[in-house]
Amino acid sequence: MRMRIKGTTDVAGESGFAIKPMDQFEVKALFGGDVSWYTPTNVTLWMALTVLAASALMIYGARGRALVPSRGQSAAEMAYGFVYKMVEDVAGKDAVRFFPYVFTLFMFVLFANLLGLIPFAFTTTSHIAVTAVLAFTVFFSVTVLGFILHGTKFLGLFWVSSAPLALRPILAVIELISYFARPVSHSIRLAGAMMAGHAVVKVFAGFAGALGIFFFAPILAVTAFYALELLVAVIQAYVFTILTCVYLKDALHPSH
Amino acid sequence: MADTAASGPGMPQLDVTTFSNQIFWLVVTMVVLYYVMSRVALPRIAAVLADRRGTITSDIAAAEEYKLKAQAAEEAYHKALADARSEANRIVEAAKADMQAKLDVELAKAEAEIAAKASESERRIREIRDGAMDMVSAVSKEAAKDILESFGAKADARSVNAAVAARLKGGAA
Amino acid sequence: MEGDIAEMGKYIGVGLTAIGMGGAAIGVGNIAGNFLSGALRNPSAAAGQTAMLFIGIAFAEALGIFSFLVALLLMFAV
Numbered sequence: 001m002r003m004r005i006k007g008t009t010d011v012a013g014e015s016g017f018a019i020k021p022m023d024q025f026e027v028k029a030l031f032g033g034d035v036s037w038y039t040p041t042n043v044t045l046w047m048a049l050t051v052l053a054a055s056a057l058m059i060y061g062a063r064g065r066a067l068v069p070s071r072g073q074s075a076a077e078m079a080y081g082f083v084y085k086m087v088e089d090v091a092g093k094d095a096v097r098f099f100p101y102v103f104t105l106f107m108f109v110l111f112a113n114l115l116g117l118i119p120f121a122f123t124t125t126s127h128i129a130v131t132a133v134l135a136f137t138v139f140f141s142v143t144v145l146g147f148i149l150h151g152t153k154f155l156g157l158f159w160v161s162s163a164p165l166a167l168r169p170i171l172a173v174i175e176l177i178s179y180f181a182r183p184v185s186h187s188i189r190l191a192g193a194m195m196a197g198h199a200v201v202k203v204f205a206g207f208a209g210a211l212g213i214f215f216f217a218p219i220l221a222v223t224a225f226y227a228l229e230l231l232v233a234v235i236q237a238y239v240f241t242i243l244t245c246v247y248l249k250d251a252l253h254p255s256h
Numbered sequence: 257m258a259d260t261a262a263s264g265p266g267m268p269q270l271d272v273t274t275f276s277n278q279i280f281w282l283v284v285t286m287v288v289l290y291y292v293m294s295r296v297a298l299p300r301i302a303a304v305l306a307d308r309r310g311t312i313t314s315d316i317a318a319a320e321e322y323k324l325k326a327q328a329a330e331e332a333y334h335k336a337l338a339d340a341r342s343e344a345n346r347i348v349e350a351a352k353a354d355m356q357a358k359l360d361v362e363l364a365k366a367e368a369e370i371a372a373k374a375s376e377s378e379r380r381i382r383e384i385r386d387g388a389m390d391m392v393s394a395v396s397k398e399a400a401k402d403i404l405e406s407f408g409a410k411a412d413a414r415s416v417n418a419a420v421a422a423r424l425k426g427g428a429a
Numbered sequence: 430m431e432g433d434i435a436e437m438g439k440y441i442g443v444g445l446t447a448i449g450m451g452g453a454a455i456g457v458g459n460i461a462g463n464f465l466s467g468a469l470r471n472p473s474a475a476a477g478q479t480a481m482l483f484i485g486i487a488f489a490e491a492l493g494i495f496s497f498l499v500a501l502l503l504m505f506a507v
Contacts (some may be wrong), residue, residue, distance in 0.1 A: 022267055022505060027274040037276035039487035047285040056288060058297035065304050069312060080301045086275050090480060100294035108289055127268075129275040164337070187493045195269065195501070239487040242480055266505025 021202040025126055025195065042122040049115055050124065054107040079107070083241065090245035095252055102248070106241040113233035117226070125236075126194035128187060135187035138244050146251035157254040175197075184208060186243055193236050197229040250252065263273045389424075439503055444476045446500040453493020 030040045057079070061072030069077055083103045087095050109125055116123025124130050146154040158175040161166055201222055208218040268274070397420050404416065464482045469477035 025268040027268060027277065035274050035277050039277055041274075041277055041281070043274075044279050044281045047281050051285055051289050051292065055292050055297070058293065062297070062301055064303065065300065065307075067308055069304075077296075077301055077305065080298065080305070086480070101290065103298060104286065104290045105292045107293065108286065114321045120342075122342055124282075127278055129269070132284050134286075135278050165260070167455050177374045178381070185488075185495075188498060189487060189491040189494055191269065192498050193490070196494065199501075235483070239483055242484060243487065246484065267501060270502075270506050 021199040021206070022148060024198060024202060025125075043124055043127075046112070046122045046124050050108060053111045054088045054171065058107070079103075086242055087245055087248075090196070091244060091249040092252055095245070095248050098248060102241060102244055105138070105244060108192065109134070109240050110234065110237035113237055114230075116194065117229055117233060123194050123198055125190055126198060128191045131185070131187035131191040134240075135183040135190075138186070138247060139183035141250040142247045145248075146254055149252065150254055154251070154254050157250055175229055180199060182243075182247065186240070190236050190240050193232055197225070197232055201225050201229065393420060393424055396424060439507065443500045443503045446503060448494050449496025449499075450493040453490055453496070456489035456492070457486050460489055 006203050027035055027043055030042065030045060033039065035041055057072065058076050062069075062076035064070050064073050066073060080103070083106050084096075084099060087102050091098075095097050110123040112123065115121055116126065117211050132210045146157070149155075158179065160171045160173045160175065163171050204218045204222045204225060208222070211218060397417050400416050400420050401413065460482065464475075464478070464485075468478075
């Protein structure tokens with residue numbers, strides 16, 4: 001009744017079963033050896049698969065360019081229309097020039113999340129390093145964009161002119177803190193949600209090995225969690241994108 | 257935590273040694289994906305969508321045009337129908353008037369003929385009556401002369417004639 | 430012995446931190462419920478506000494995920 005994911009001898013393994021829910025997130029070199037900055041790892045593999053999947057949908061799926069779309073073309077057009085409408089509605093009409101970047105973000109996060117749900121897959125978006133780079137890129141570009149477009153007027157974002165004058169400095173401090181907390185929550189939300197879901201699925205899968213005759217109960221639970229994770233994968237991609245749009249709106253129209 | 261120390265850090269996410277690798281491959285991926293999306297995929301789909309929107313608007317415009325054409329055709333049809341109806345009415349009226357005129361002419365002719373025939377008949381009747389009257393007066397005069405002779409009276413022809421004429425006139429009156 | 434007590438404290442701490450996720454659950458439920466009651470009152474305006482719904486849920490959920498993250502850090506990294 002032992003569940004060892006890796007051939008390590010550990011204390012818990014002797015007493016019963018050992019579930020190592022975090023092992024699935026390990027970064028490993030594809031061809032052995034140490035992990036240096038350029039080594040092809042499972043990160044490389046799954047990011048490449050993400051690019052392939054996104055390209056398959058958006059290019060191979062939409063290859064017909066038909067007036068009456070096929071199924072794949074419909075899906076590609078739906079993704080396009082969905083993100084386009086989101087950018088237009090949330091960030092405003094003049095944010096449309098950033099649409100390709102927002103769309104790239106959406107596609108990357110969506111397909112990384114979905115591919116990560118394949119059993120034995122590696123979820124690139126469950127790593128804080130990855131999501132932090134994405135979030136901080138958005139944060140810095142949006143901040144720089146705000147200063148380029150509006151100069152010092154961009155600081156009006158922190159000066160709540162509708163509040164009483166005495167309250168404004170306090171509010172400014174709060175706004176400033178919440179502004180700098182944005183990339184942190186932006187990245188940790190995605191990585192945390194992905195990590196949590198996968199870890200829970202793994203823990204329940206470990207229970208199935210430990211329960212013997214009652215193995216079906218955790219399997220049912222895993223099935224339910226899997227459906228929930230599918231939902232979470234899509235919603236987190238949506239949330240990541242829509243928050244990018246919200247931050248973009250603040251940079252384009254900083255009036256508070 | 258003993259086992260954690262043995263098998264490396266518990267959370268691979270916090271293993272700083274892999275960060276550079278992940279960030280490097282992420283940047284590569286994002287750049288590739290961005291170029292694929294912005295250069296190939298999105299313009300294509302935008303073109304398809306614009307194409308479809310154009311087709312739909314032009315189709316709607318064409319449908320609108322056809323509708324107008326259909327309306328015009330319907331109006332023309334109604335107008336032609338009304339024209340035909342009034343033309344038919346006019347023809348009927350003309351025919352009626354024509355017939356009436358012909359009828360009038362015929363009636364007048366017939367009436368004139370009838371009148372002519374009537375006057376002719378009257379004339380002939382009058383002639384006959386006059387003839388008869390003359391005959392009656394002649395016969396009456398002869399008869400009166402004969403009666404007077406048979407009575408032995410010598411009758412003056414002239415006075416007998418006058419008397420008979422007077423009697424006939426009075427009888428006639 | 431001392432290590433065991435430290436271990437126990439760690440696990441208790443992890444369990445306490447996990448309670449924080451219940452707060453996020455309450456928050457998310459609150460947002461979704463209020464959205465639903467508002468949407469039932471004025472269904473025509475609901476479609477335009479789903480983006481706000483998801484943003485609100487994301488913010489509420491993020492705080493729960495922070496507590497989860499703290500739990501994970503306590504469990505594996507401390």
